[in-house]
Amino acid sequence: MTNLSPGDHPEAILFDTASTVKTSQDGEHIGIDLERHHVKKGNRTAPKSEDPYLLLLVKLYRFLARRTDAKFNKVVLRRLFLSKINKPPISLSRITKESSTYPDASNKIIVTVAPVTDDNRLLTVPKLTVAALRFTRAARERILNAGGETLTLDQLALRAPTGTNTILLRGKRNTREAVKHFGMGPHKNKKPYTISKGRKFERARGRRKSRGFKAFNFCTLIYATITASNASKTFRIRASSGALAVLFFILTLSTISSVSGTPYFTLIMVIDAFLGLSSSILSVTVVALAALFGPAAMQACFAGQAAVGVVVSFVQFMGAIIADTDSPDGDTAKPGPTVFFFGLATAFVLFSLIAHSALLRTPEYTEIVQKWEAGKVLLVEEPGGTVYVDEEEEGRDTEEQGISVPTDDLGIEVPQVKGRVSIWEVAKINKLYNLAVGFCFAVTLSVFPPITAYVAPTSSSMFTLGTFIAFHFLVFNVGDYLGRFVCAYPMFQFWKRKQLATYSFSRILFIPLILMCNVRAPGMGTRQGTNIQLGPYIFLPRFPFGIHKRPLLWSLYDVCPLYRAQWSY
Structure with missing residues (x-):
């Protein structure tokens, strides 16, 4: 066998250890490199998506990357090739945080080759000019309402063809739900998959x-x-x-x-x-x-x-x-x-x-x-009220001490104690009181805090979302304390069943008043304040809401322990 050199024949084979295939002098592929067999180049040269708008953007930025020396266009082109997983959305809060490190961010264009989403935890959106693949409706409205501007990537190419005066951002790729489950074996801080799926199991x-x-x-x-x-x-x-x-x-x-x-x-x-x-x-x-x-x-x-x-x-x-x-x-x-x-x-x-x-x-x-x-103490019913008698002094002068106000003043009928009393009889006598207490708590728990905590502050300079909700509870509890404190004065005490029930049912009038604080104008975000610019006056319904509850509950609690003291002991 004769050893041939590359110059002996025009189609002699050239072995290039740096390439993945064997080529001839004419550049034709004639073999497979055994040293790099099955090694595939994973970099994309075009997107897999058939979206015509995305393909037009690729064509535009491929031209800009070829005809300009700006690295910005090459980076944008490469990111347009990426899959959906590698183009994670970025929220307005992340954009605001990252752009806050630039002193002149309001004069720059923030560019992201990904969707832009809203974040209702962000109370105030600064004036920004953002260019992205797409925007959610809430994100676009909040940017425009703040005096900013939203651009598509083709509009960006007309305004900044070389990427000057821009800030290029991208979202975090490891925030997907699937990434939380990644990991082999225990003790990897991975999130386990549950056999029973659904909102009542994994998120419960x-x-x-x-x-x-x-x-x-x-x-x-x-x-x-x-x-x-x-x-x-x-x-x-x-x-x-x-x-x-x-x-x-x-x-x-x-x-x-x-x-x-x-x-x-x-x-x-x-x-x-x-x-x-x-x-x-x-x-x-x-x-x-x-x-x-x-x-x-x-x-x-x-x-x-x-x-x-x-x-x-x-x-x-x-x-x-x-x-x-x-x-x-x-x-x-x-x-x-x-x-x-x-x-x-x-x-x-x-x-x-x-x-x-x-x-x-x-x-x-x-x-x-x-x-x-x-x-050593027995309850005794007397015409003037309930007294207790000490067994040690039963044969001598009876010591009387009223453990409650006279029942005639309460406007209620106290049954005589005759042995053991059934709890159902107690519930039957107190049915109107129980209904008043239940309705009072039902209205309270349905309005405060589920609805009141959702009302956003109109001035972010005064409150953030966390301090605003905490101040809600503080105002409510101050009114709660005053409502309990004023019950020490006789003019605020009332005991009749129908009067207490009417007072309890009137509590429903607070619901439309508090719901008015959640009315928003069209085009306003979910955390952009209320349509009625109440400012600090938004807390006024909470104050009487707390006060209104306590005279009722204290009156009910004052009557019911009277029964309990007589029936339980």
């Missing part, structure tokens, strides 16, 4: 936590009410308060711990269940204890609860302000406000235990509660 963790708390709360309320006559109120208050202090302290430590994933979720669910258990026992016991001292003590008890609500709302409002100050864009979550909130809750429960210890040593507590728990 927050709902499960809420339902778990409500289920434990409801069951415990039933148990605490049934056993209220035989259990020691002192022991229940101290045990449940101690449990709450421990649980809040664990929550305080959990905010700064490194535990995450399934262990953290399990811990929170267990704490949530025990919080529902302890808080239900504590609330029922405190109300039953206050009922022994009469309406004045009941009013003070509920007014104190409202005062605590005002303090908690104020702490949440200050925490929202601190969080917005530390992270104005809302991208980073710092545990500082959360640690302070749970730490304050722990300190408050411990202070309540100290206050209860001091209450145990008062003569009033000893005379009423401890004798009642020891079984």
Whole structure:
């Protein structure tokens, strides 16, 4: 066999180790490079899509990339070739954040070869000129309403053919839902696929936590009410308060711990269940204890609860302000406000235990509660009202102390105690009261916070979205406290069934007033304020909304413990 050189024949084979195929001198492919077999070049030279508008843009920018020296056109052309996954949408909040680093961003054109979407968490959109493949309707409206301009990529080619005075952005490719499930094996922080799919399963963790708390709360309320006559109120208050202090302290430590994933979720669910258990026992016991001292003590008890609500709302409002100050864009979550909130809750429960210890040593507590728990006190019906008789002094002068106002003044009929009374008889007598309370809470929970929290601020310089919602709760709780406080004055006290029911049903008049705050003009975004420019006056409906609730509820709670004290003990 004769060894041939490339010059011996015009079609001699040239071996090029850098190429993927063997070529002849004429440039014709005549073989496959065995050293780079099955190696495919993955870079696209044209889009796979058959969209005629996209193909026209490719033709335009292919011409610009060939006839100009600007690298900008080559980058735009290459991004037009990409698949839909590699052209992720970019939100207005991301555009605003990235462009804020440029001092003259309002004079530049922001370019993205991707769709532009709206972000309702962004309250204020600055004046921007944005060029993109397409815009959602809400994003386009918000940009135009802010005095900006939206351009297509062909309009951009006429205005800036070489990409001068532009800012080129792209979205994050790893924010897709499928990327969250990527990873091999456990302990990779990947999101598991669930066998049962749907909104009630994979996305239900927050709902499960809420339902778990409500289920434990409801069951415990039933148990605490049934056993209220035989259990020691002192022991229940101290045990449940101690449990709450421990649980809040664990929550305080959990905010700064490194535990995450399934262990953290399990811990929170267990704490949530025990919080529902302890808080239900504590609330029922405190109300039953206050009922022994009469309406004045009941009013003070509920007014104190409202005062605590005002303090908690104020702490949440200050925490929202601190969080917005530390992270104005809302991208980073710092545990500082959360640690302070749970730490304050722990300190408050411990202070309540100290206050209860001091209450145990008062003569009033000893005379009423401890004798009642020891079984030495009997309820006796007298024409003027309900009194209690001490068994130790039954043969001597009868000591009388009204644990409630006279029933004639209440305008209600109190049945005589004849042995054990069925709970259904109690419900039948209190049916109008129960209906009034249920309707009051139904209106409250349907309007506040679901509707009121959705009202956007008209001035972003005064409030952000987080501080605006927190201030909603603060205003409502201040009105709540005033509504409970004024019940100490006789002119605000009323007891008749029909009067209370009418007062409860009139609460529905607040619904159209609050819904008016959500009216928006055509073309306004979902977070662009209301059509009625109320400014700070938007909080005025919340204030009477909170005040309106409390005279009604306190009057109902004042009547109902009267029955409970006579039937349970």
